[in-house]
Amino acid sequence: MDAIESYLSANRSRHLDELVELLSIPSVSALSEHKEDVRRAATWIQQKLTDAGFEHATLMETGGHPVVYADWLHAEDAPTVLVYGHYDVQPVDPVSLWKTPPFTPTVQGNQIYARGASDDKGPTLMHIHALGALLAVSGKLPVNIKFCIEGEEEIGSAHLHAFMEKEREHFAADLILISDTTMISPTQPAVVYGLRGLTACQIDVKTAASDLHSGLYGGAVPNAIHALVEVINSLHNEDGSVAVAGFYDNVAPLAQEEKEQYAKLGHDDEAYRASLGLTQLHGEPGYTTLERLWARPTLEVNGIYGGFQGEGTKTVIPCEAHAKITCRLVPNQDPQEILDLIENHLATHTPPGAKVTLVRQDGGKPYLAPYDHPAIQLASEAYAHAYGTPAVFTRMGGSIPVVETFSNVLHIPVVMMGFSLGDENFHAPNEHFSLDNFDKGLRTLCYYYTHLSQAMGQA
Template identity: 50%
Template sequence: MQNQVIQFLKDNRERHLEELQDFLKIPSISSLSKHKEDTLRGAQWVEQELNNIGFQEAKIMETDGHPVVYGEYIADGNAPTVLVYGHYDVQPVDPLHLWDSEPFEPTIRDEKIYARGATDDKGQVFMHLKVMEAVINQDDTPPVNFKVLIEGEEEIGSPNLPKFAEEEADRLNADLVIVSDSALVEKGKPTITYGLRGLAGIQIDVEGANSDLHSGEYGGGVVNPIHALVKIVDSFRDDNNRIQVEDFYRDIPELTQDERDALARVAVDEDQLKDDLGVPALDGEAGYSYVERTSVRPTLEVNGIYGGFQGEGIKTVLPKQATAKITCRLVPDQDPEHIVEQLTKHVHANAPVGVDVSVTPFDKGKPYVTPFDHPVIQKAAQAYETVYQNDTAYIRGGGSIPIVAELDRILNVPVVLMGFGLPDENLHAPNEHFHLENFDQGMETLVRYMYLLGES
């Protein structure tokens, strides 16, 4: 029966691409209040699609922010139940002038579809919707039951979804969660992301005098907030890029040899990567490979730093204030709350006299990991390999999807991250796109995975 389902997807490809373009036209930017109604339209589109597919239940459910869309199709109470998680919200599009086509006017060029949300995450959510449609309409006895949870706040850290999931845990109960919001390590290489880094962020504000000061009149006699901030920032890492915050590494378990071996098999051409990025050298924590540094080791990065005169030419002042934004990517078993506390203590301990320093916490999310030898992950690898005719890479993602750890905690079921994007598809950047090769092969992979799950 699965071959009939796969053929249905092939026969309806052009219709599917037209429908995907309709979805991508909705500017559901969750972070901008002016797009609140557009974000709601994104939810309404998903709700209508679930009804069109034939779900027994499909509805928009309110949260304290943007709504979620929930749906279910229960064909057989004895069959496994799959909960598909994704998000319909997207990132802002600026800088607009760097787009080659309008971000909300989807365009297909060279077998890639260009639009904001094409790969993150509307394109990948849409694949699941079409696979469920094909299974439900072509198989009188679907191999699994389907539940769907599509949110509208992932791009702003899913602030309201944990509360929703806790309140609706019985409704969301399933045997596993599938998330397609990640990427293959390279074209044609099946990839299962069995872990994600967590997140902890702070903002550092340094205040000096009660106004900007003339650098000739006061320079050398009053602390410059930018100089003070630079000293604080420089104190975070040593010459080997090891983070100097007290207890930062306290809760990190050693990698197993199996994990290190699996990561070692992830091929990265560092010379090519340098060329692609336009940098003369790569960098990172001494003693670890590039793959380990960007996936299983924690980081501390300055995301923004500013203060003083920013215009053309020069203005000779000691600025009144300076600011830095810092984020840390965390690994199991680091606790974001503890890390923020330690960051705050470190900032104050390294602040020069003569300025006032404040620390404001912001984004936080826990890391997540599932043993990659878990049966549901191995079945996912089997489905990938059947379609892509290549061995599966097992990696931990360098980025963060905070809700994954929360769903793991609340539902206590394995979370399988089956991504079909590619690293160079410009997610969060101008000219975001999605390769249609993975649109096609990804849906076939998902079909085969559903039928493998149904065999258990």
């Protein structure tokens, strides 16, 4: 590792210059006026991969913005790693709130400010630099590598699922490595091994053929809002748990070891409550905040509407009312099965005079890696090498659709090694990335790639 260390030190200013170059390209995937910029970023990465010594660097068409592919497949008997990242970025509005122009990367102290610095151009480029360093120093890599760097992550990876289905042979690998998650703090790295899934539906309630006058009809006819409220209220127990029969049946319980690990993170409930402006936290009894967020499912009403919403008063008995619902799912809940259970619940909780309909919407499965997998355990050790502290193993309450795609299309483990911090303003003005994590992250990745073959061989 000494040669690597020397190489990284010697090339630090080039690596940083390249990051500035990439961050200068306004590759906003959501905005059609940036379509050429998005492609320019892809081409820039393609060239950088070629320069670093990767082969077959190509822009693969997806129907939307292209995927950048490249490989190096000469490590015999070694595992193949599929490296995922994305070169597209979020829009920058409100641009007036940026202290420096979003596409004029600016180093201040140990931070680089620019849209995409933290999410995800910085972490993506680090993989190219780390593997480029290994290639430059040794003339070869300790593992086989395929890159899949997409340009639509910020618009929901719209074409990626179909693309991966079609190209599954092309992207065959032994594991996937993604750097698009966050560390706990600058001194506490984290490896994410679980994500919640999602299922979504709309509940529509209909009563009379039309809205009715509350004076002429009030008291004798059903009110669609009353009916909807009765249905929605029946979905939760008073203690905050979900009341849908069977909802928790397939939930994999937290391992005792996981509970202990989360407890050790010392989550400060009071600071968390205060930061959100809440009078109190509220959730399923019997679980800590981190357990609720990472390992327990939810049923949340995201929107409700019916009847009159204007100023003042309208004496109407509404004939329809609607609620939009999403559930965060944990292993081993299935998005469609959960909707079946909700539909069954509605059938047995239909208020008098109401027709209650469930409209199904898209969802995604939860993801949970076996965190005792050697490729995941090695990640923690790699952080320890660079940071002096091994990574903790955490889950995330949100969903990363691409992880579900990889997991369910390619059926291989996903290793999530993040180098960003939660306060780096991704998706907001003044996004920035810590150059300390840029430096330590390169060393973490070099360590990881160097020892992966051996670790997996031991498995």
